[in-house]
Amino acid sequence: MTPKHKPGPVVPSKDELVAYIKSQHDKVGIREIARAYGLKNENRAVLKTLLRELADEGKIARRKKSMHKAAGLPPVVLADVTTRDADGELIAVPADWDEDERGAPPKIRVVVPRRARPGEIPGVGDRALLRTEEVPEPDEDGIRFRGRPIKVLDKARHRVLGIFRALPDGSGRLVPVDKKSLGRELTIRSGDTGDATEGDLVAVDVARGRFGQATGKVKERLGSLASERAVSLIAIHAHGIPHVFSREVLTEADSAKPATLAGREDWREVPFVTIDPADAKDHDDAVFARPDSDPENPGGFVIDVAIADVAAYVRPGTAMDREALERGNSVYFPDRVVPMLPERISNDLCSLRPQEDRPALVARMVIGADGVKRRHTFHRVLMRSVARLHYAQAQAAADGHADDTTAPLLSLVLEPLYAAYEALKRARNARSPLDLDLPERKILLKPDFTVDRVIVPQRLEAHRLIEEYMILANVAAAETLERARTPLIYRVHDEPGLEKLNALREFLKTIDISLQKSGALRPAQFNGILSRVKGREYETLVNEVVLRSQAQAEYASENYGHFGLNLRRYAHFTSPIRRYADLVVHRALITAKKLGRDGLPDGTDAIALGEVAARISAAERRAMAAERETVDRLIAHHLADRIGATFQGHVGGVVRSGLFVKLDDTGADGFVPASTLGRDFYRYEEAQHALIGEATGESWRLGDPVTVKLVEAAPVAGALRFEIVSDGRIVPRPKGARHERPRSFGRGGRRR
Incomplete structure (x- = not known):
């Protein structure tokens, strides 16, 4: 038509x-x-x-x-198999589906090929990649989509994880590690404890007795809380994160030989430096900048971003490649790192150590005095870093406090790097990406891996310098591959959905700020709102609400831009040691620019990369959840002996059943049940992100400062429960309205 x-x-x-x-x-x-x-x-x-x-x-x-x-699906879907129909056929739904924006998820009838091998057949509870198609007419059950399994990613877990507690009679009980299962301990009979001992992390099969009472049988001992760094171990097993390399993978890594100059440009005289956190173990990016000598580009710069050439060691189809795809990314816990690649690759051959020859892919970019990129090229090189710096060290040198390492580098390396960054800042300010002010906390551990303290690391210009250089290189990679018509994996971030925008608009009305309804949506509109509340009492509140209105970034083989960065095309190129997406982009560049034979496998197309993008997006979300839960457990352990103590915090979330409170000093999250708030019935006002007392008008709103008392800590689950001991704010009532007497209350004077 x-x-x-x-x-x-x-x-x-x-x-x-x-x-x-x-x-x-x-x-x-x-x-x-x-x-x-x-x-x-x-x-x-x-x-x-x-x-x-x-x-x-x-x-x-x-x-x-x-x-x-309506309710359409992309060609490749990450789906959860939820049930069987009356004929025994499997039914699935998309795993990544925003019901708030898109309504109920469509059902997919799973069609299993006759010649499928056992490992390729999903079951109820499994997660799988499906190649989907829409049928012309819905079937008798109203299902419009068929899906053929490509790969089963996660088999259903019919087991429960928990901590084994031994009882004197030889039996035991299981303390669950999941917050949702708090208070539901399982009994383990004396003959079913296996080889578990006190404090072990175990996997238990659950069975129901004659009268419905649940009992457990230990099937696997996963580790000891007494002898291992068990907090991250819980998250690793709870989320099924691969953390042990097979012998085949380690053999491949150990047999890898250092790359040579063959097939590469010799860039060993370029004085690259790496700038990383002080505790970084691997260094996969190095930078250099110099003023552009071209008279037609006055005030411009040439910027070189060198990235470790992981593709030279991790070839498509090898055991290392399959394992890297399965892991998707490295996972960073406060007490350990689960790397995507073996240490022989990540911390040795691909780490850009100073004064050692290393293979790299280099993005050379020419920018004008306004910071706008004019042109770029990609090169496969052998390079040699001249120094390994950390952020505070580089910043101190730029501020006039150079040390023995940075003093010789000032005029040749550091000053040009910062001068080029000043130009890039002009382009960034003109582009106006989303600029949320939400400080990140870092947990510092003692030698025994318990929490020492929680800090908010200072954000330095050195951090922003490296970020801008990496963004510039990522854009150059995406542009090069699009121009060459080579398939790639984009890093994409959609603009906020209509439902979330409407909710944000209604909230902003409560503080007399408007958000326009028509016209193209731009990050600058959010930045304008954030600047208006800078320094005001609800600055944190507005930053939190704006953040919650945003979509989640992900990987995709189709490009729909990056809203937060305000970029039309963007791909991850700069961290192939720890992200599989970047390795795919490296291979695509090698293919597009004819830089070697270790590029994309023959036949790679957007559909194949769509499957990869779905898998690594899921792995990224898995890693984020595991990292977040580990922090919760560590801090819950840290606070477990402070029951009854009071803390300062702010409301970090509001739901019908109560408040989530984030402590100011540690960033710990805990819950306050609505039934404990006060002598009133509290009504949930979604638009205001608040609970408001019907009789008193007392309210607690997202971002409000509060004083809380810790009443319960469950370290194994990472759960804290608070009571608020400070008063809420009083919501002004319309003229003529009066506060009513509180309605009836239950035990203890609290409304039930």
């Missing part, structure tokens, strides 16, 4: 848009629709608004910046 020709570009109606989108075999974006109807820039904002409204009405589905028929 093609749109009817009209006298001049006229924005189509909603019905016309739905009809046009349904007529397309493939997903279409705003660009394709605008081109089809001849719309110019001034009409695209109106088109965007209409498409959002159609998505909100459920008439179309919006997959990032692509539109398709």
